[in-house]
Amino acid sequence: MRESQAIANATGGFYLHLDNGPAAAKAIIEQGLKKSRSTSSDQAKTFPIERYEWPLAAGILLLMASMFIANPPRTPR
Numbered sequence: 912m913r914e915s916q917a918i919a920n921a922t923g924g925f926y927l928h929l930d931n932g933p934a935a936a937k938a939i940i941e942q943g944l945k946k947s948r949s950t951s952s953d954q955a956k957t958f959p960i961e962r963y964e965w966p967l968a969a970g971i972l973l974l975m976a977s978m979f980i981a982n983p984p985r986t987p988r
Contacts, residue, residue, distance in 0.1 A: 919926035925942050929935045 913926070916926040918924075927935060927938055927942070
């Protein structure tokens with residue numbers, strides 16, 4: 912067994928050597944895409960909770976506040 916075949920088997924995938932164009936494309940559709948569609952519909956879809964808005968707003972406010980704070984005058988050397 913080739914190394915790539917062993918990796919495919921270990922990860923639950925499949926290996927297909929792409930030598931014969933249309934037949935290989937048909938095998939990819941039958942073995943891979945149809946199989947993945949049936950398993951993905953069983954899984955619950957999750958959406959990430961984005962929590963960046965509050966720290967971003969605080970950072971923008973602090974940046975705006977820093978523009979209004981007087982900087983000490985710099986003396987030329």
